[in-house]
Amino acid sequence: MTDQHQDLPPIEVMPKDLSQYRVGNRGVEYVHTFDSGRPGPHVIINGLTHGNEFCGMIAVTHLLEQGIRPVRGKLTVAFANIDAYHRFDPAKPFESRYVERDFNRVWDADTLEGPDATVDVKRARALRHIYAEADGLLDLHSTSYAVPSMLIYEPHAKLDPLTRFLHSPLHHVILPGVKHPGRPLIQYDAFGRPDASPLAVVVECGQHFARSSGEIAISITMRFLDFYGLIPADLAAQYKPESGPAKRYEVTDVKVAKTDQFHFAANFIGFEDLPGGALIATDGTEEIRAPAEGCTIVMPARRIVKGRDVVSLARRLQ
Ligand SMILES: [Zn+2]
Known part of the structure; x- marks a missing residue:
């Protein structure tokens, strides 16, 4: 890991x-x-x-x-x-x-x-x-x-x-x-x-x-x-709703680390907007890239364990 x-x-x-x-x-x-x-x-x-x-x-x-x-x-x-x-x-x-x-x-x-x-x-x-x-x-x-x-x-x-x-x-x-x-x-x-x-x-x-x-x-x-x-x-009454509209994202894919050699391509923290094809991570010899229409990254793991989910990809809903 x-x-x-x-x-x-x-x-x-x-x-x-x-x-x-x-x-x-x-x-x-x-x-x-x-x-x-x-x-x-x-x-x-x-x-x-x-x-x-x-x-x-x-x-x-x-x-x-x-x-x-x-x-x-x-x-x-x-x-x-x-x-x-x-x-x-x-x-x-x-x-x-x-x-x-x-x-x-x-x-x-x-x-x-x-x-x-x-x-x-x-x-x-x-x-x-x-x-x-x-x-x-x-x-x-x-x-x-x-x-x-x-x-x-x-x-x-x-x-x-x-x-x-x-x-x-x-x-x-x-x-x-x-x-x-x-x-x-x-x-x-x-x-x-x-x-x-x-x-x-x-x-x-x-x-x-x-x-x-x-x-x-x-x-x-x-x-x-x-x-x-x-x-x-x-x-x-002491706990109020926030103001402004909600930003809604839909998870399209959950990536699981297939190897012990999973590395993110950048120091992602979450909610980055990536263009189509952007390199997200390498997992052994495999490259994980943003889908053609682009994506948002949700909750990249800090501690990466083979066989566990490590990051979700999502798309913004209007
Ligand atoms: Zn939790």
């Missing part, structure tokens, strides 16, 4: 000790459900799908520390890949994304019900019945490079009211169908079915270790809870 840039970003946020949240009330560690006792939707705020993406941890601990409780329905908070989180090493900050297998690439029945015995898949099996209860799931993530925060979702009409209401962040990346090697959590079961009502979106809140990413995660979390009517109006 290679690190595209040897220099490490400043680490403004370090992991917090979460041991006080280990014993939850669901029989699954690091998961807490708060029931208002009133009818309403069940909303899940999910942090640490990737162990080194601290913004989700910041938003979930904010809800717990502030004692935020739903005024209707139920609120569940989860620290997802807690084992990966516990392995964080500031000298190798990109290596604790997962332990053995990316928790966000295992959400198909074959993997969940198959023989895989990695700690990440075991954790997914422990959590799946909880995610299956959700009417709405917000999956909080961050990026290797400091790029604008973005909302990622599938092109299902059922998501339109939610994404319109959030109106933050304003970069939208639309993921048509399963393009990654392995299914992401937002495509798990009912979330990925256009005719089923449960909704799930990812928000990428900025650079993994930036303090601002945690602040964005808290803000989007509150807007998400407000969409479902779970928080009081005076609290919701």
